[in-house]
Each structure stands twice: as C-alpha cells, then as structure tokens.
Amino acid sequence: MTATPPGLDGPLEDLLVGSRRFFTRATVSADARVQVSVDGRTWRTLGIVDGKRLEARIVSDGGAVRFARAVAVGATADVPLIVGELALTRSAG
Numbered sequence: 001m002t003a004t005p006p007g008l009d010g011p012l013e014d015l016l017v018g019s020r021r022f023f024t025r026a027t028v029s030a031d032a033r034v035q036v037s038v039d040g041r042t043w044r045t046l047g048i049v050d051g052k053r054l055e056a057r058i059v060s061d062g063g064a065v066r067f068a069r070a071v072a073v074g075a076t077a078d079v080p081l082i083v084g085e086l087a088l089t090r091s092a093g
Helices: 011-018
Strands: 031-037 043-049 067-073
Antiparallel strands (some): 031 043, 031 067
C-alpha cells in the first residue's frame, strides 16, 4: 500500500491551477523573521517563525513598537513567503 499525502494533488488540481483563475498549488511558506520598529527605519528582530507552522506567537522584547513586518528568510520562487495574517496584541501584563 502506498501512502498518499493529504491534499488535492492530481488531475483535478492540475486542471484548476492550469486555469490560472483563483487557484494555486498547496505550498509551504519560507520562514519569516519578525521585526519591529519605532520609526520605520531601524528594525529589531523578535524571532523567526518556521514556515511550516500555521500560527506562532512571539513575545516582545519590552521595547516600544509602532511598525511590524515579516521578512522572508531564504524565500525562493518555489517556496515563497506566505503571510495570511499578522496581528499585534498588547498583553495584560
């Protein structure tokens, strides 16, 4: 018995992706370096999120934050940076 990974890989996926309308192949994102800044010019790195994770929480270093960004680490055409949502929240602490 051959193990088949979950997903739509196969003729149906080829047809949908080949239409070039609304569909892309499933992929894994490149890792993302999460950086924050007060002025938008000087950035400090809080951590790196593994591209295989669907969600990650990174704790601030305690400094002020006005801007945040996710920067691709080693992204390529085959493994791009994919960011569905980036949320910043203030903890009650």
